[in-house]
Amino acid sequence: MEIAVLGWGVVGGGVIKLIDEAKTPLLKQLHVKRVLIHRPEKAVDDRCTTDINEILNDPEISIVCECIGGLEPAHEYAKKALEKGKHVVTANKKMLATFASELFDLARQKDLTIGYEACVGGGIPWIANLERIKRLEPVEAFQGILNGTSNYILSQMEQKGVGFAECLKKAQELGYAESDPSDDIDGHDVCYKVVLSALTAFDQAVDPKEVPTFGIRHLTKEDFAFAKGQGRTIKLIGQGRKTAGGVNLQVLPVMVKADSLLGSVSLNFNAGKTWSKSLGPAAFVGQGAGSLPTAHAAVQDLLDILEANSPVAAFEPAENQAGDKQTFYVRSQIISFFASVTQEKVSDDAIVTKPLTIDEIGQLLKAAKDEELFLAGIEND
Incomplete structure (x- = not known):
């Protein structure tokens, strides 16, 4: 299966290395045909291009692996790849979390997969294990x-x-x-x-x-x-x-x-x-960052698509609800501002609060306007 990698940086370079040096029969079925780079002088070999259209318009490329980072042009490229009928794998948590509804809706319409294991937890198979638990x-x-x-x-x-x-x-x-x-x-x-x-x-x-x-x-x-x-x-x-x-x-x-x-x-x-x-x-538990751990997660997504083992995500938009009450540690230059919610005085500039929701403490912090303030939750015993 032919793929394109967008970006030859830390993660993109790791993806290319793992595929080019494939050690298993399954991984050897993947081939990096094109790599998008920003400047021509950064070309490493003849697979490199600065023209995204060479990738988008190539019918042999089935998957685009986005490793650019940032919101744009990563979002634009991922969207165009889906519109062209190509699966997308990404390590870009900021872009995907911001545009999740748009991109996943488009993927469902096209019966395509968006793989995002590499977005969370580096090399830990976090997303995959959430999916496995949820099946049961x-x-x-x-x-x-x-x-x-x-x-x-x-x-x-x-x-x-x-x-x-x-x-x-x-x-x-x-x-x-x-x-x-x-x-x-x-x-x-x-x-x-x-x-x-x-x-x-x-x-x-x-x-x-x-x-x-x-x-x-x-x-x-x-x-x-x-x-x-x-x-x-x-x-x-x-x-x-x-x-x-x-x-x-x-x-x-x-x-x-x-x-x-x-x-x-x-x-x-x-x-x-x-x-x-x-x-x-x-x-x-595992490595949360780094070239090869994160690339390992991205390549796992590529292999899932190769084996047709990737479900099309289905979800509903939701508003964040108020959570349970909890106690907080607050340190502030104006700690007297929090007198009404103080449960225990820690020092002249720090307290432990009475049980509050995170929304309630958040509103107090906004009103306090102390730019040096530090907040921490205190986990229940």
Whole structure:
């Protein structure tokens, strides 16, 4: 089967390497015919082209593997590939979460597949396992550490007792963080992954803008000291739960038990947990980023399409519902603003709140207008 890869970067290069160096009879049935690059001088071999139309108009190419990143032109190219009758595999969680309804509707009309295993969890077969559980029974809930950059920073802060800025700089030097790390440290990357996980687990498509999302940008050693005193550590957690009225999705730092599964996941590893009635809790841990782990997930999607083993996704648009009440840790320069919801004073600038929904605490944070504020959930014992 002939495929085209859009982009010869970290992930695209990994996909090409795995296919070119195929080790199994099944993988040897895939062949990279074309690779889209941005500039002609970047051409590695004669498969490279700067003209997307050479790919879109080639009837021999059955699958387009999109590894460009960003919203555009990735969205435009994926849409045009579907319109031309080609399956799409993507590692671009931001693009797919943003345009999920449009692209999946088009895929259903054309009886085509969109493979997105590589969008969530790097090399962990997260999407595939959600699908497998859902074949037998409903997935009730999921949660996970879904961003390797933030988890590396949090692990280093905890283990070495150094500040956020120093850990972020080290992550950038190691290639774990982009020069602009906003999507990673502000929680947006996890938000896109939670939306795609909910689409898979619950057959519900939620607009990423509706998901309450809080990051780790303003985390300090003081916050870690409080968590450690409670036998906890801090992880950036994405979670989703089926509710009576639909789904509840949220992204925020959470103080979890240090000896729990998620509490013990360190460095750039990812972990996901699911709950369902007969299986109970199930967990998946592995490399959450990197060229070959992510490419491995994308190639698995390519092989599923080759074997005609990819269902056409079916889901309904959904609004994000209010979640259960929980307690929160809040540190703010104007902590007196939160007096009405204070359950316990931690220090002169930090409190633990009474039980609130994430929407209620979110409204208070907006009203406080403290740009240095840090928020974390406190997981129930």
